[in-house]
Amino acid sequence: MSTPADVVAQLRAVLGERVDTSPASLAAVRADKSGHAASGTPLAVVHATSVADVQQTLRIASATRTPVVTRAAGTGLAGGANAGAGEIALSVRRMDRILEVRPDDLLAVVEPGVVNADLNTALAEHGLWWAPDPASRATSTVGGNIATGAGGLLCAKYGVVRDAVLGVDLVLADGRLLHLGHRTVKGVTGLDLTSLVIGSEGTLGVVVGATLKLRRLVPGEVRTIAATFPGVRAAAEASAAVTASGVQPAIMELMDAASLAAVHRLLSLEPPTPGAAQLTIQTDGPAAGLEAERIAEVLTAAGGTVAVSHDRAEGERLLAIRRSMHPAMETLGTALIEDVSVPRSALPAMFDEIARVEREHGVVIPTVAHAGDGNLHPNFIFDAVPDEFGVIEAPAHIWAAADDLFRAALRLGGTLTGEHGVGVLKRRWLVDELGEDQWDLQRRITRQFDPLGILNPGKVFAD
Amino acid sequence: MSTPADVVAQLRAVLGERVDTSPASLAAVRADKSGHAASGTPLAVVHATSVADVQQTLRIASATRTPVVTRAAGTGLAGGANAGAGEIALSVRRMDRILEVRPDDLLAVVEPGVVNADLNTALAEHGLWWAPDPASRATSTVGGNIATGAGGLLCAKYGVVRDAVLGVDLVLADGRLLHLGHRTVKGVTGLDLTSLVIGSEGTLGVVVGATLKLRRLVPGEVRTIAATFPGVRAAAEASAAVTASGVQPAIMELMDAASLAAVHRLLSLEPPTPGAAQLTIQTDGPAAGLEAERIAEVLTAAGGTVAVSHDRAEGERLLAIRRSMHPAMETLGTALIEDVSVPRSALPAMFDEIARVEREHGVVIPTVAHAGDGNLHPNFIFDAVPDEFGVIEAPAHIWAAADDLFRAALRLGGTLTGEHGVGVLKRRWLVDELGEDQWDLQRRITRQFDPLGILNPGKVFAD
Structure with a gap:
């Protein structure tokens, strides 16, 4: 076995200054934006600036059996990129070039x-x-978007990351480089490993390049509709009526009363009507005006107080x-920020379940939803008590409430994330959604990419 | 080892009349629409009518190590569903129920x-x-569309099969049933095995159910544009100009002179201008009229003789x-029907390569293309000489020409299929596109689904 000092020395020998062991850097890579941090402190942060840097790092990691946690901007919300004791944090944040933009083929290589x-x-x-537009888009990276299979506000109309990536270049655990996917609109040569890598959260390899499928900017105006409802169930029903x-x-975003009140306080806006929930809807493209009119009718019929804005700034x-x-x-x-998704028609029922969980567990769960695609973000609020390592872990009664909520989402035909x-954060429920057989199969597939189990161990698949 | 008679007897014992050994049925499942047929005659055709039938068949196949070739309508064009000596042909054609249609969630389960x-x-x-609309849509099945990752005419605008499937139910080689994917618009729980199964051509399991992502019918009119060009390169350049x-x-379809002449003869239409190539383009949706006008301008500027039709029947x-x-x-x-795909901007260059291959190899290659997405179907024409088993195999000089053409497509940034x-038909070139490392990785992944290698052996991956 190599000692931690050996590993760092080997990294330094080939990567020099790009190996960072400053206390501030080591502390920073322990956490993402989930509120959760890894136990202990990683060995080093490698700031890769090239594919070769990534390959060298993984060769040393394989030879010394050292775990590697890949990260970039650290904006994740599930703890997937948190690096802890004994691990190398491999940052690809500095590999930020746009290598190619092809308007005629509607693709970019980055x-x-x-x-x-x-x-x-x-x-x-x-x-x-x-098209992918996670709420973190001002700070999150394309590599992180691919690793998590990110979504965002525009998904129902413009798709998720999986719909917007043609190929990825992937460095395997042993340092070999694979070119997955294609540059063409269509391509069915062999198994679709590109899709397998999207959302694999650093367990299959390190994404060092991506061929992205682009869209042309949408011409025409936008219309923005704000509609207020007496309660969250009415707002959820109205959003389902819009879809139907x-x-x-x-865009179709829903905010419940607790969320709305907190944001209004933060932004020093006039307090909203107590109990009221809001839908914020945007239409775009050549038919934006007509579509906004039709949506306003549906919302009014559903009991909403509706205002349509023609002004982009508004x-x-x-x-x-x-x-x-x-x-x-x-x-x-x-906040423990959750991320369940249900079929769109089940949105009102899911809000009923959230109200039940709040009641039965005595917790507060302000919730927003991408109502256009049935994806909810319930925020479980608690008072943080950092442990001796500074690690924040949600208390047991919060996890019990989250567990209840996850199971409700699954019962409604939904998914954990x-x-x-x-x-x-969600690895302990993974087997509940996948079933034992599928969980085991997925685990064995990861081993074909990473036989030694050094890629982001303990993430996604809890052993 | 079980004898072939044992295997058929075991199948009969549990599946009764659904096990078919009539000579006509055994002959029919040896071929698809590729012009290629398997050597020898399979043991039996199992006409499954339920998930349990599929599971029973695979349990017997696993226990007796008998290869299983899954098929449905048999409209494939690569020989992927051809069943030969010693194999069970497992037909899911009779499992044809639509189990659920949910307009509010835009999904169907079939x-x-x-x-x-x-x-x-x-x-x-x-x-x-x-949305998926392979040219075979009148006869091909959803299961076959999923197994091949089918495309069609509408892909550039409306996507391929991979964009239109939320989940699949898969029976593994040992008879276990897995539920892959989700019913929600978004879902990133674990690895995306649904995408892995799409296009896996029967090598990972038997698809026994699918949750499909639907679209609303496109409102408005359609416009159809026919444009004639003096040669195929001019037509290809015009199609690239439309994309740009x-x-x-x-829809944007291109036909070269040889294709056009053959079809006109078949349909008893007036012969086309010698050497002329044609683009047939359709616009739809609320802006169909404006888009057709703009396209007509681009085509005219590119030297085309253009006619726009407002009539759906025309x-x-x-x-x-x-x-x-x-x-x-x-x-x-x-015809050996090929299926290369190149980035859209490379379409004119690919037609140059086809002309070169025709010239250098002394072969005739009438070609049509889904020009909107860069997917070409070169048809290598030859005189068939069936062998003693009735199997048609393209002669060596045709394969040499096809080999040259495949390599040209790869050089242009394209893909084999x-x-x-x-x-x-294309397994011998798979490694050229994937590289040795990726080929080997894909092979090992298939083994996690099918450890004994009984699922469609010899297809996709030539050992």
Whole structure:
């Protein structure tokens, strides 16, 4: 066995200054934005600047059987990129080049560390965009979006990450480089390993490049609709009615009363009507105006108080209320941010279940939802008590409430996680959703990529 | 070892009349629509009518180590479902029920044997459709579409099968049933095994059910544009110009002079101008009219003679010319139908390569292309000489020409197969595209689903 000092010395010998053992850096990579941090301190942070750096790191990791946790911006919400004792934190954040933009083929080739918003700024010059838009898009990277299979606000109309990636370059645990996928619209040569890597949370390899499927910027205006309802169930029913009407909004966000109140306080806005819930809906494209009219009719018929805005800036202001959810929750305490997804028609029933869990477990669960696609973010609020290592862990009664909520989502035909991933926070429920046979099969598949089990051990699959 | 007679007896004992050993049935399952047939005669055809039938068949197959070739309508074009000596042909064609249609959640749950067109007829009553539209849609099944990762005419605008399936139920080689995927718009719980199964051509398990992502029928009119060009390169350049213009047609099909001449002869139409190639383009949705005008301008500027039709029936008549390609090729001899796909901007260069291959190898290669997505179907025409078992195999000089063409597609950033799959016809080139390391990894992944190697052996992966 190599000692930790050996491993760091071997990394330094080939990567020099790119191996970082400063206390601040080692502390920073222990946590993501989930509120959870890893136990202990990793061996080193490697700031890779090239594919070769990643390969060298993995060769040393394999030779010394040292676990590797890949990360970039650290904006994850499931603890999937948290690096702890005995582990190498491999950061691809500095691999942030846009290597190729092809407007004629509607594709771009990028390195994993490019920030989603920076990519889209560069693409806008060509009249193009990459559709995935997680709420973290100003800071999260394309590599992280791919590793988690990120979603966002626009998914019902414009798809998720899996719909927007043609191929990835992947470094395996032993340092070999594979080129997965294709540059073409269609391609069915062999098994679709690109899709397998998307959402695999660092367990199959390190994504060192991606060929992205682009869209042209949507022409025309946008309309933004704000609708207030007496309660969250009425708002959820109204959103289901919009989906059932056949009109496809670009964005349809739901905020319950507790979320709305917290954000209004944070932004020093006038307090909302007590108990009221809100839908914020945006239409785009050539038919934006007509679609907004039709949606306003549906919402009014569902009992909403509706206002339609033609002004893009006013639309952004309305959506900023939704985007302030995370900072607003931080003012209430520590939040365990959950991510269940249910079939769209089950949204009202899922809000009933959340109310039941709040009641039965005596907890507060402010909830927002991407109502257009049935993805909810219940925030379990608690008072954090860091342990001796500074690690925050949700208390048992919060986990009991979360457990109850997860099982309710599964009963409604839903899934544990729509867009954040499993990480460490949801690994104990993974087998409940997959079943023993599928869990075991998935585990054996990861071993074909990583026979020694050095890639992000303990994440996704709890042994 | 069990004798073939033992295996059939065991199948009969549990499946009774659903085990078919009539000479006509055994002969029929040796071939698909590729022009290729398996050597020898399979042991039996099992006509499964339930998930339990599939499980029973696979349990017996595993216990006796008998290979299983899953098939349904037999419309494949790569020999992937051809069953030969010593194999069980497991037909899921009779499992053709539509189990659930949910307009509010835009999903349907179906059995694998339902015919694509029959499904869409049923969905139309709800104002819905399933977008994948292989040219075989009148006869091919949803299960076959999933097994091959089928494409079709509408892919650039409406996606491929992988974009239109939320989950599959899969029976493994040992008879266990797994439920893969989810019913929600978003879902990232664990690895995406649903995408792995799509396009896996019967090597991972038997698809016994699928949860499909539906679309609402597109409102508005369609416009159909026919444009004639002096040669195929000019037509290919015009199609690339349409893509580059930013207008997204629903359909954009290209036919070269040889294809056009053969179809016109078959349909007793007036002969086309010698050497002329044709683009047939359709726009749909609320902006169909404006988009057709813009496309007509681009085509005229590119040197085309352009006619726009507002009449849906006339549009169907124009597309029927394209859809008659397969029967027209049959009038010329036996066709080896290829399926390369290249980035859209490389379409003119790929036609240059086809002309070069024709010249250098002295072969005739009538070619059509889904020009909107860069997917070409070159048809290598030859005189068939069946061997002593009635098996048709393309002669060496045809394979040499095909080899040259495949390598050209790879050089242009393309892929071996856009939508037909690898089957037996392209397995010898698989490693050229994937590389040794990825080929080996894919092979090992299949073994996690099928440790004994009884699922469609010899297909996709040539040992």
